[in-house]
Amino acid sequence: RVGVSLWPQSCDIAPDWLWPLPQSFTSSTERYPLNPKAFYFGYGRQSAAQQDCSVLDAAFKRYFSLIFPDYTSGSVSAGQASLNAETVWGALRGLETFSQLVYQDDFGTYFVNKTEIDDFPRFQFRGILLDTSRHYLPVQAILKTLDAMAYSKFNVFHWHIVDDPSFPYQSRTFPDLSSTGAFHPMTHIYTQSDVRRVISHARLWGIRVLPEFDSPGHTQSWGKGQSDLLTPCYRGSTPSGTFGPVNPVLPSTYQFMARLFKEVSSVFPDSYIHLGGDEVDFSCWKSNPDVRAFMQKMGFGGDFTKLEAFYMEKIVNITSALKKTSIVWQDVFDYHERIPKDTVLHIWKGTPASYKEELSRMTKAGMRVLLAAPWYINHIAYGQDWRNYYTVQPLNFSGTEEQKKLVIGGEVCMWGEYVDATNLTPRLWPRASAAAERLWSDEKQTSSVDEAFPRLQDFRCKLVRRGIRAEPLHVGHCKHEYQGV
């Protein structure tokens, strides 16, 4: 006796449901049972990578467990699948795709259907920002997020590691920054070994770690451990006791920054570094007589955007000398269009109408850009807001083909005002996966949000099966529910 359900069921699994959608694939109903006892991954004879490639050796082990979470003995099968990739990182993505192709019948036997897939990412930069300053995230929570990121083919972890509320990064050069600037000097910090652990875990999943040390604004917590770094604010002719952004007029500021970024450059091996530069409040600078004198000397008049530009140029030069490419929030360009051409601009402001204008203007100036504005996923709303993240069209702005190529990718931002380890995972997944498909897949093949819905529901159940506490999209169930509490 089988009931026909009137309700969307999450467990109507189609064997070729993949997320994000590959660029092209053909599958057939010809299915092959997989015997976990006989199954193995191996390197092809022609493969440049061979045994001892640490990334793939680790990935083989990992994906075996992901593919066969509870294997019982299956029937014996012959045959093989082959995966060709130009890079090790491409091979990782292919393993993820393969793992999603394997399914179980009601008796628990694993199957994979005959399938051919040709795939590549639409954008090279597919990032997620986590904010570990407004709330501290335990290292375990970050590692688990990296796992889930790989399942959606994200490849950049943008670590917004410090900000106004706290400075959890334990610096070798300036240990006072965290011992006085962290929420707690022992329990709410990232030690050097924590950072190494995050970077090496991320590497094995094919994820780059992009650190952000945002200045001159968003630095209140820095001031606790580094005297004379922040600008003293004045009330009339006397210091008020409060502090503003980094003090841009003292040579000691740049000496400090050079030493800090030298350390950061060696701790974080990625070729990119994020310098922030957003939301600088000028009122404190305006109140300070030394800053005003400096403005006059430099001929900036009353235009404090010139002072910020002056400051950012110095910081960009410091990181250039360290052979790093800078990423800055859009404010920096908005203030000062003369900025080194290899700097990447990060768009975070505005409505769809206004960020499209920014995309147009910035790429026209020949700058590379990264789009975050439509994916501020910390903003929540009742219902299926993933649809808004899915329907973003990052290249739908007025510009030439050359301009479009300057959009290097996009980023999902999970700012931390209302998020810590208690709610991070269900708030991030599967909503971020909607953006992941937009950044990976062909837009024409993924234009229907309604067609995507059951596939995303299925993918969400796959995440739950893998131990990721991804929240439901709507009424329904998964064959294997989250059992924790």
Place this chain on the structure above:
Amino acid sequence: RVGVSLWPQSCDIAPDWLWPLPQSFTSSTERYPLNPKAFYFGYGRQSAAQQDCSVLDAAFKRYFSLIFPDYTSGSVSAGQASLNAETVWGALRGLETFSQLVYQDDFGTYFVNKTEIDDFPRFQFRGILLDTSRHYLPVQAILKTLDAMAYSKFNVFHWHIVDDPSFPYQSRTFPDLSSTGAFHPMTHIYTQSDVRRVISHARLWGIRVLPEFDSPGHTQSWGKGQSDLLTPCYRGSTPSGTFGPVNPVLPSTYQFMARLFKEVSSVFPDSYIHLGGDEVDFSCWKSNPDVRAFMQKMGFGGDFTKLEAFYMEKIVNITSALKKTSIVWQDVFDYHERIPKDTVLHIWKGTPASYKEELSRMTKAGMRVLLAAPWYINHIAYGQDWRNYYTVQPLNFSGTEEQKKLVIGGEVCMWGEYVDATNLTPRLWPRASAAAERLWSDEKQTSSVDEAFPRLQDFRCKLVRRGIRAEPLHVGHCKHEYQGV
């Protein structure tokens, strides 16, 4: 070297921060160390309850672990605290309050300040609704929610156990209801022993379990396992193959309901039972020739609200005969003001302006009411929406003192469209705690939402310390963060 923080810190704990606020208390800075090795709870000589009172014996054990989560040896202390309560349930609430009074200094020693508290609840009914039909919630998730409810002094678990999408209750009398109506007949059901476990766990926490079997609408899943129960819808003169609400014209319907509610009455010992009665869609009834003939015979004309009233009256009579008091959603009264006087009306609709009018109208008719409308906590919004739940004034409607007394309490509703075990806890806590204080504490003493904020932040950290994944209210941290992933 101590930094002065510019940011709200969750760990500035005041020793007399309690949630919800007691009706009256005085505390002093005179503090007493507690030695876990020597600490014990005992029954007073005059106490009517003595050893072997299962509820209090269990509570003593439980609260010992809650109060001393990681005790090291402390200094020896003498003295004692006494707790006088009229009922066992009152003693449970007092234990909760006492447990919130104990704090640790930096060396880990436990202290309690000299404090006198006189306390009682503002409303007798302080409920939380969980919906286990739109998503199945594992028993563990329900039990954990009961624990957290007790921490906020909630005392009713309204179990919206079945609805359109699924029928997870495994009935002894009608096993087909769940074997065909549940999402899965084995893994997504509540067996009789599951239900007993929930009820007995709830009892030990002083929480009543109010079951809801909502009809005649919201019953799609019932139809799978019980033929002829739902109304066949017609397209013109032929059945369309779809079904509407329960069929109110067949005697077999009432025979089925009498048997079902007889079982439910014995399985759920509470004196209240929730009969639903909301959102009945009349279009299917209208399409059905048998229903139309019945309407004519009964003289209802074209007024289908009379048919619903007829049906509900029959169901209320069934449960009255079983010695249960009925609760129904407001729709039933809106349609048909002649309803047994001891029925409780549950207000779920409308804006603050409109539910106040309902409160006025219903209490004027002498009916007891329960307010849920302002606490639909499944609706989420960015930011501190707990403030909206906190500022509700349940008695701020036009009516006499007698009318106000008819408001028996309120209920936080967590409907299940977008909620399952992956996100239930952080979505419920501490947002529901805001409503809990409104239902427990004196409104005059708790009129400032800004004053409540740091105390609620502290309470949220207490929940986290107790293993409840309660989400953060704003930037900050807890001394003991959630470490899971």
